Amino acid sequence: MELGLVGLGKMGGNMRERIRRAGHTVIGYDRNPDLADVHSLEELVGKLEGPRVVWVMVPAGAPTQSTIDDLAELLEPGDVVVDGGNSRWTDDEKHAEELAAKGIGFVDCGVSGGVWGLQNGYALMYGGDAENVAKVQPVFDALKPEGASGAVHAGKVGAGHFAKMVHNGIEYAMMQAYAEGWELLEKVDSVTDVREVFRSWQEGTVIRSWLLDLAVNALDEDEHLEKLRGYAQDSGEGRWTVEAAIDHAVPLPAITASLFARFASRQDDSPQMKMIAALRNQFGGHAVEKK
Numbered sequence: 001m002e003l004g005l006v007g008l009g010k011m012g013g014n015m016r017e018r019i020r021r022a023g024h025t026v027i028g029y030d031r032n033p034d035l036a037d038v039h040s041l042e043e044l045v046g047k048l049e050g051p052r053v054v055w056v057m058v059p060a061g062a063p064t065q066s067t068i069d070d071l072a073e074l075l076e077p078g079d080v081v082v083d084g085g086n087s088r089w090t091d092d093e094k095h096a097e098e099l100a101a102k103g104i105g106f107v108d109c110g111v112s113g114g115v116w117g118l119q120n121g122y123a124l125m126y127g128g129d130a131e132n133v134a135k136v137q138p139v140f141d142a143l144k145p146e147g148a149s150g151a152v153h154a155g156k157v158g159a160g161h162f163a164k165m166v167h168n169g170i171e172y173a174m175m176q177a178y179a180e181g182w183e184l185l186e187k188v189d190s191v192t193d194v195r196e197v198f199r200s201w202q203e204g205t206v207i208r209s210w211l212l213d214l215a216v217n218a219l220d221e222d223e224h225l226e227k228l229r230g231y232a233q234d235s236g237e238g239r240w241t242v243e244a245a246i247d248h249a250v251p252l253p254a255i256t257a258s259l260f261a262r263f264a265s266r267q268d269d270s271p272q273m274k275m276i277a278a279l280r281n282q283f284g285g286h287a288v289e290k291k
Contacts, residue, residue: 001138002027004044006067007057007085008035010285011111014118015057015084015143022142041070051078053136057111060087060236068095077103080135082126084109088240089165092127092158105132108157110164111143114284121145125152125167127159162244169241169255171211172234176258178215179275186224186271195219211279218278225278229289230270232262232277 001024005016008030016026029044030036038044045052052075056067064087071081081099083092087108096106106128113122122143126133133140133153144151154163185194199216202208222228238259245252265273280286 001025001053002048003139004029004048004052004054005057006030006041006044006054006071008032009057010115011113011117012057014115015055015111015122018118018121019139019142024138024142041067041074045071045074050076051080051135052076053080053082053139055082055084055109055136055139057084060085060091064091065095068098072099072102072104075102075104078105080105080107080132082107082109082136082139083161084111086110086164086235086237087161088236089158089162092161096128096157105129105135106157107132107136108160109136109140110160110167112164112167116283117143121150123150123167125154125160125163127154127161127163128157165237165240165244168235168237169252172238172241172258172262173254174209174211175276175279176254176261176272178211178279179272182215182275183271195223211283214279214282215275218275218282222278225271225274227290228274228277229291230265230273230277231289232265232273232280233286234259234262238262 003019003024003026005012005026005028008016008028013035016028019026027044027047028037029041033039038047054071056064058064058067064083064085068081081104083095092108099106108127110125111122113120124140124144126140140151154160182194185191185197191197198212198219201212202216242252242256242259261272264270277288281288
């Protein structure tokens with residue numbers, strides 16, 4: 001099938017390549033002309049045959065809203081827009097209504113996989129009407145990991161981004177647990193090789209995970225994380241998860257504490273946040289602050 005893809009950064013660029021490897025045609029647009037296949041959204045839409053599917057991979061908030069506004073004026077009834085960025089789920093219903101007024105479908109899709117997605121595939125959580133999802137299904141199949149799992153039609157519009165938000169909240173808490181354990185091991189005199197302790201946990205333990213593998217990668221590169229400043233950003237989805245928990249009276253003590261720990265990292269050079277920063281860099285290519 002043909003796909004228009006808007007936003008060709010770290011995630012979008014690799015997604016374009018993975019979809020093409022599956023035999024589909026991808027026409028990509030980015031504000032950076034060195035990355036783009038076309039020079040405007042108008043040109044992108046003009047090169048696609050109807051019914052068109054255009055996938056948006058730009059930052060959440062105003063950039064996404066602006067792109068969807070522009071596409072609403074360019075696309076035709078029966079076309080579909082997919083928001084694959086990290087938009088807040090509350091924006092999805094608004095976008096769906098705006099596009100539906102012009103006969104254009106909308107699907108929201110949470111995408112996980114970071115800089116490793118090209119090689120390993122992307123975990124996909126999408127929401128929307130079955131009719132619109134079906135138009136995008138070949139692309140979902142191309143992006144997902146091999147095997148039966150790795151993708152889910154989570155429910156109505158907004159369900160995909162809500163599921164991805166909760167996924168990221170859990171990720172916060174898991175990274176915090178590894179970071180706290182790492183700091184404690186580093187503090188005691190009796191443990192002389194913390195990196196190898198972490199490596200030993202990669203097999204046969206109940207805490208083995210891809211995040212643990214990435215922690216070992218980070219420690220192989222910088223055994224005591226001495227090159228990093230203990231400062232970790234938050235993407236916004238951790239905050240949204242805690243806000244949703246408050247709205248629904250669901251207790252999330254571990255996720256909430258992990259979010260607050262990131263706030264604390266901005267006040268001091270936190271050893272735990274060195275590990276959090278290293279993990280974010282490993283799985284997502286997020287920038288780190290050097291000492």
